[in-house]
Amino acid sequence: MSKTSVIDQIDEGIEVLLSRADGEVPVSDPEVTELLALAAELRALPRPDFKAELKADLLEETMSIANTPSAGGNLMTTTMTTAIAKRGRHITSLRPEILPTLAGSEYGLYPVQRSSFMASLVAHAAMLALLVTSGIWAAPNFHEKPRIHSVLVTDLSSYVLPPAPDRAGGGGGGGDSDILQASKGNPPRFSREQIAPPAIIVRSEQPKLPAEPTVVGPPALTFPQTSPIGDPFARVLGPLSNGTGTGGGIGNGDRGGVGPGTGPGVGDGSRGGIGGGPFLPGGGVTAPHLIYDPEPEYSEEARKQKYQGVVVLQVVVGDDGRPRDVRIVRSVGLGLDEKAQEAVRTWRFAPGTMNGRPVAVLVNIQVNFRLY
Amino acid sequence: MKVLENAPDEQLLIAAAQRDPALFAELYENNFDRVYAFIARRVPSRQDAEDLTAEVFHEALRNLARFEWQGVPFAAWLLGIAGNRLADRWRRAGKHQGVPANDLDEAGTEAKIEENLMLFQLVDDLPSDQRLVICRRFLEQRSLREVARELGRSEGAIKQLQFRALQNLRTRMRSRHV
Numbered sequence: 001m002s003k004t005s006v007i008d009q010i011d012e013g014i015e016v017l018l019s020r021a022d023g024e025v026p027v028s029d030p031e032v033t034e035l036l037a038l039a040a041e042l043r044a045l046p047r048p049d050f051k052a053e054l055k056a057d058l059l060e061e062t063m064s065i066a067n068t069p070s071a072g073g074n075l076m077t078t079t080m081t082t083a084i085a086k087r088g089r090h091i092t093s094l095r096p097e098i099l100p101t102l103a104g105s106e107y108g109l110y111p112v113q114r115s116s117f118m119a120s121l122v123a124h125a126a127m128l129a130l131l132v133t134s135g136i137w138a139a140p141n142f143h144e145k146p147r148i149h150s151v152l153v154t155d156l157s158s159y160v161l162p163p164a165p166d167r168a169g170g171g172g173g174g175g176d177s178d179i180l181q182a183s184k185g186n187p188p189r190f191s192r193e194q195i196a197p198p199a200i201i202v203r204s205e206q207p208k209l210p211a212e213p214t215v216v217g218p219p220a221l222t223f224p225q226t227s228p229i230g231d232p233f234a235r236v237l238g239p240l241s242n243g244t245g246t247g248g249g250i251g252n253g254d255r256g257g258v259g260p261g262t263g264p265g266v267g268d269g270s271r272g273g274i275g276g277g278p279f280l281p282g283g284g285v286t287a288p289h290l291i292y293d294p295e296p297e298y299s300e301e302a303r304k305q306k307y308q309g310v311v312v313l314q315v316v317v318g319d320d321g322r323p324r325d326v327r328i329v330r331s332v333g334l335g336l337d338e339k340a341q342e343a344v345r346t347w348r349f350a351p352g353t354m355n356g357r358p359v360a361v362l363v364n365i366q367v368n369f370r371l372y
Numbered sequence: 373m374k375v376l377e378n379a380p381d382e383q384l385l386i387a388a389a390q391r392d393p394a395l396f397a398e399l400y401e402n403n404f405d406r407v408y409a410f411i412a413r414r415v416p417s418r419q420d421a422e423d424l425t426a427e428v429f430h431e432a433l434r435n436l437a438r439f440e441w442q443g444v445p446f447a448a449w450l451l452g453i454a455g456n457r458l459a460d461r462w463r464r465a466g467k468h469q470g471v472p473a474n475d476l477d478e479a480g481t482e483a484k485i486e487e488n489l490m491l492f493q494l495v496d497d498l499p500s501d502q503r504l505v506i507c508r509r510f511l512e513q514r515s516l517r518e519v520a521r522e523l524g525r526s527e528g529a530i531k532q533l534q535f536r537a538l539q540n541l542r543t544r545m546r547s548r549h550v
Binding site: 006007008010011014018034035038039041042043044045046047050051054055057058059061062063 | 404413425426492507516535
């Protein structure tokens with residue numbers, strides 16, 4: 001039989017083997033029979049991929065077994081002095097070594113000695129106890145840290161206080177450049193806005209737009225309207241005069257109010273209201289809001305004596321938002337008052353307003369000095 | 373069984389793997405081909421052979437801690453597991469699928485397994501073009517035409533390579549037996 005025909009027979013036989021499960025190929029040539037027998041065995045050739053995949057699966061399973069506490073519980077410990085190399089290396093001769101796990105070459109074979117384990121456990125427990133109780137040892141050197149809490153007592157942004165009975169701060173003044181001082185009397189009704197300034201002597205009997213004369217201030221503030229209109233701060237009852245001031249109104253001030261101040265209010269002040277000086281919150285006057293308030297320092301003297309307390313300061317917050325006239329209302333001493341004053345002078349506010357315009361407002365600030 | 377040649381080393385390796393399961397990979401590498409060959413001769417398809425082989429090694433890994441060295445090679449233990457798995461499968465299938473249950477103990481079968489093992493290893497030693505043709509034909513079961521197209525050669529040339537590969541394997545098998 002020629003070689004060509006042998007090759008063809010083998011190929012035909014292989015085709016049969018691959019297509020039929022029983023793999024029986026009827027041939028007479030011994031060489032072909034022998035080679036086809038080999039080919040039949042080759043059908044069981046393992047896939048390299050399968051071998052690698054199964055190995056990966058097993059390695060993954062070994063990870064979970066290694067993490068199981070009972071793993072390795074039934075182990076041979078009599079051969080633990082044997083050095084076994086990792087994969088790809090040969091197992092070497094048996095010989096005891098000092099600290100064989102130091103180089104990491106004998107993990108898995110070095111026996112766990114009960115006494116060593118207990119010693120290690122005790123050492124770790126001692127270290128843990130020392131760590132936990134370190135706070136107690138460090139306690140004598142505890143450095144008290146001051147806690148300072150400041151409160152703007154008169155922050156009334158969420159509600160409006162009832163107005164002070166006879167004093168709301170601010171003021172105003174006016175007059176119509178008369179040569180006589182304004183005559184004494186009560187100011188007209190307070191209103192949020194002023195349409196017509198008050199006047200004792202009405203210059204125009206027939207105004208184009210008749211309006212009730214008012215002064216600007218909390219409407220809740222009332223004066224008896226039985227007595228004639230005039231300047232409550234005047235010393236003369238007559239003759240009747242609007243006063244020496246300017247801009248309308250009554251008195252020797254300016255800008256349509258009553259009294260010596262400036263603006264549509266009453267008294268020695270400005271921008272409306274009555275009583276002079278800054279406004280008090282309430283009655284349409286909003287309190288200022290803190291926008292920058294660095295904490296005061298704790299005085300060294302108070303710290304040494306572990307002294308605590310609350311300082312109350314009265315502060316005028318100007319229409320520019322800056323505090324002025326910082327005054328101690330409640331003192332605690334030991335330098336804390338001064339520290340509170342120093343700090344509050346650096347604070348900045350969104351100024352209080354009346355009718356949408358910024359005005360100076362008097363507020364109380366509570367500074368709470370505490371030690372942890 | 374030829375695997376007994378390195379019995380002391382295998383004993384230590386088993387002990388190591390019992391302490392550190394990651395070392396089971398070494399035992400797997402040493403025994404995979406034998407277990408696979410044992411199973412492949414007894415099941416009709418490659419898929420069955422792979423499934424059973426995987427089951428055997430997973431079971432061996434799970435029960436490795438219970439293995440006690442009594443002078444019997446590790447492969448024997450694995451083949452014992454494989455035999456049980458095969459028996460279970462046949463029992464479930466309700467038939468023997470042409471393989472007698474008692475052939476697990478036949479000396480001829482054991483020799484055949486060793487032959488298969490040798491054959492699988494010899495395939496790796498073939499010249500690259502012959503090995504490629506063998507793998508394409510027997511592993512992937514692709515036709516001559518497909519192999520020829522992939523390798524850019526004629527079908528006749530692939531037939532020749534296939535023939536030479538088989539001859540090579542036969543020659544090397546014979547020389548090993550001698």
